[in-house]
Amino acid sequence: MSKLFNDSNKKGYQAKESRYDKMNYRRSGKSGLLLPEISLGLWHNFGSTDDFKNAENLLKCAFDNGITHFDLANNYGPPYGSAESTFGKILKKDFKPYRDELIISTKAGWDMWPGPYGNFGSRKYLISSLDQSLQRMGLDYVDIFYHHRPDPETPMEETMGALDHIVRQGKALYVGISQYSAEDTLKATKILKDLGTPCLIHQPRYSMLDRWVEGGLLDVLENKGVGAIAFSPLNQGILTDKYLAGFPEDSRAVKDGRYLKTDQIDEALILKVKQLNEIALSRGQSLAQMAIAWLLKDKRITSVLVGASRTEQLLDSLKALENLEFSKETLIKIEGILK
Numbered sequence: 001m002s003k004l005f006n007d008s009n010k011k012g013y014q015a016k017e018s019r020y021d022k023m024n025y026r027r028s029g030k031s032g033l034l035l036p037e038i039s040l041g042l043w044h045n046f047g048s049t050d051d052f053k054n055a056e057n058l059l060k061c062a063f064d065n066g067i068t069h070f071d072l073a074n075n076y077g078p079p080y081g082s083a084e085s086t087f088g089k090i091l092k093k094d095f096k097p098y099r100d101e102l103i104i105s106t107k108a109g110w111d112m113w114p115g116p117y118g119n120f121g122s123r124k125y126l127i128s129s130l131d132q133s134l135q136r137m138g139l140d141y142v143d144i145f146y147h148h149r150p151d152p153e154t155p156m157e158e159t160m161g162a163l164d165h166i167v168r169q170g171k172a173l174y175v176g177i178s179q180y181s182a183e184d185t186l187k188a189t190k191i192l193k194d195l196g197t198p199c200l201i202h203q204p205r206y207s208m209l210d211r212w213v214e215g216g217l218l219d220v221l222e223n224k225g226v227g228a229i230a231f232s233p234l235n236q237g238i239l240t241d242k243y244l245a246g247f248p249e250d251s252r253a254v255k256d257g258r259y260l261k262t263d264q265i266d267e268a269l270i271l272k273v274k275q276l277n278e279i280a281l282s283r284g285q286s287l288a289q290m291a292i293a294w295l296l297k298d299k300r301i302t303s304v305l306v307g308a309s310r311t312e313q314l315l316d317s318l319k320a321l322e323n324l325e326f327s328k329e330t331l332i333k334i335e336g337i338l339k
């Protein structure tokens, strides 16, 4: 890397200079924005009840390995808002000199504060929520602002109008949508295009165990030139070897249980995961690595948005990038297990 951009002038944390050699970046749809093949989400492990040092280490480890994109939402915690506050503290302490090397996203759409204005998709909610998020993170703008989920009652023109307004205010550089069906995505992208603020990206849940996006959404995104970032690619940890021999005390299912419960992980599921694990091992990968590679084999996927509770997990997941190729036979075997 050019000496002109040598980081050694920066005080405190200095990111590894080799970071950009370790990552590939994919264009988000037909936009100008490149995102790392693996992004890090702060849904879990960044709340004020979590270990701050661990959170800081996770972010440094990510950036040192070329992960430039960090994904948040107003209600990540617990408690709500606290992941953004933790992130803001770490940004101020370690990442200030690197702001222009980072893509920071946040969202609003789920319940955030009491009363009729802290949920769903009104202009009132989205604009005031982003103002709160910016304050918590100590930022002037986010790179991507998402509507977090469709609102069946607010006119889509109002929600998309709020996203367009936010960009024109300079509070977000790009906008995206999350969890929208293929049909709603078509509508939303048309409204945004007409307003002059193209939809940058869609954030759906997508993993080997949850493939709803293959029923039309990915085609819509490709046709409309919108990127796709797959969340919960490991199905919250199920697509790893962690639950193969029972329920570890420090796993999300046991220690958290809000979104992943032990009774969701039954014997039939573990049988499938065991078979997938065998295939991963035969490829020289961990199951987490294979689950990530399996998503990235599709060029329509801009980035895979992982979570991690420890840096070791993130480092393990990053090794997925060493082998994204699948033979026809392996894909057929995987289909056989998943059907």
Ligand code: NDP
Binding pocket: 040, 041, 042, 043, 044, 071, 072, 148, 178, 179, 203, 230, 231, 232, 233, 234, 235, 236, 237, 238, 240, 241, 242, 250, 251, 252, 253, 288, 289, 305, 306, 307, 308, 309, 310, 312, 313, 314, 316, 317
């Ligand atoms: P994953 O499916 O990647 O699950 C992450 C969890 O899996 C970790 O916390 C850890 O769990 C376990 N894990 C991760 N890597 C490994 C590994 N290599 N080996 C073993 N176990 C591993 O993603 P998340 O469900 O965390 O979601 C990722 C991000 O997606 C969120 O942070 C958020 O940004 C976004 N998201 C968006 C949503 C939306 O509506 N738009 C909804 C949900 C998430 P453990 O604690 O058990 O160690």
